[in-house]
Amino acid sequence: MMRVEVSFSYGERKALDGVDFSADKGRLLAVIGPNGSGKSTLLKCIAGILKPEGRIELDGEDITALSPRERAKLVSYVPQSSFPEFDFTVEEFVEMGTYFTGGSVERALKEVGMWEKKSESVLKLSGGEYQLVLIARALAQGGRVLLLDEPTSHLDVNHALEVMGLIKSLSRERIVVAVLHDLNLTLRYADDVLVLKNGKVIWFGPTEELTPDVLQRVYGIKFEFVRGNSGTAVVPSL
Numbered sequence: 001m002m003r004v005e006v007s008f009s010y011g012e013r014k015a016l017d018g019v020d021f022s023a024d025k026g027r028l029l030a031v032i033g034p035n036g037s038g039k040s041t042l043l044k045c046i047a048g049i050l051k052p053e054g055r056i057e058l059d060g061e062d063i064t065a066l067s068p069r070e071r072a073k074l075v076s077y078v079p080q081s082s083f084p085e086f087d088f089t090v091e092e093f094v095e096m097g098t099y100f101t102g103g104s105v106e107r108a109l110k111e112v113g114m115w116e117k118k119s120e121s122v123l124k125l126s127g128g129e130y131q132l133v134l135i136a137r138a139l140a141q142g143g144r145v146l147l148l149d150e151p152t153s154h155l156d157v158n159h160a161l162e163v164m165g166l167i168k169s170l171s172r173e174r175i176v177v178a179v180l181h182d183l184n185l186t187l188r189y190a191d192d193v194l195v196l197k198n199g200k201v202i203w204f205g206p207t208e209e210l211t212p213d214v215l216q217r218v219y220g221i222k223f224e225f226v227r228g229n230s231g232t233a234v235v236p237s238l
């Protein structure tokens, strides 16, 4: 179980204001909210890239005081996907994740279904494959917490579903927190949702209790939830 209670400012600008929630293994947590609401800042605070005020507890232990090396053994972070710039093979790229922790590249690549492509250049991968390799690099770190910032942002609907399916299955073994912009993917895959606006928690709870009213309060437009055979769709109306 991870308990988070943090505030963070960039200079004078308060980006997180008393953000308080918990996340558990077996329940995929999605963080949603408008641009600039503090989602990426929150992940960076948990990953140890930024130093927030407050506490982050993992199974009762405060991890905020740990060294970067110790923190890296517990928490893995997949930043917003850029495109690869250097000509590493898939295997070399994932090996970077093991620098502090000595985790297994083979196990991580097999977990995301990319072991067969281990000798290929990352420059030749599709956007979806590259996202899987980024996730494998984080898994190779071997942490108990996996943080993902917009893991489906460059993917078509088919690959987005595939990556979300993988992330959902990864959440059975570890605590997974994913920043998502796509509300439909959120409703379909997340077990719990944390809704941020202006650095504050507007709503936190199980996905099935999220209502169109909450989304309207956060995004400022009306929403309708349409229930179909494959799940619930969110339809915005201007």
Ligand SMILES: Nc1ncnc2c1ncn2[C@@H]1O[C@H](COP(=O)(O)OP(=O)(O)OP(=O)(O)O)[C@@H](O)[C@H]1O
Binding pocket: 010, 013, 015, 033, 034, 035, 036, 037, 038, 039, 040, 041, 042
């Ligand atoms: N390095 C920085 N220096 C100063 N202000 C920053 C910095 N990074 C983010 N901010 C500000 O902090 C607030 C939260 O930004 P953050 O990137 O966490 O939001 P977000 O919800 O992830 O946004 P998006 O959905 O656009 O990615 C914003 O007002 C942003 O302008």
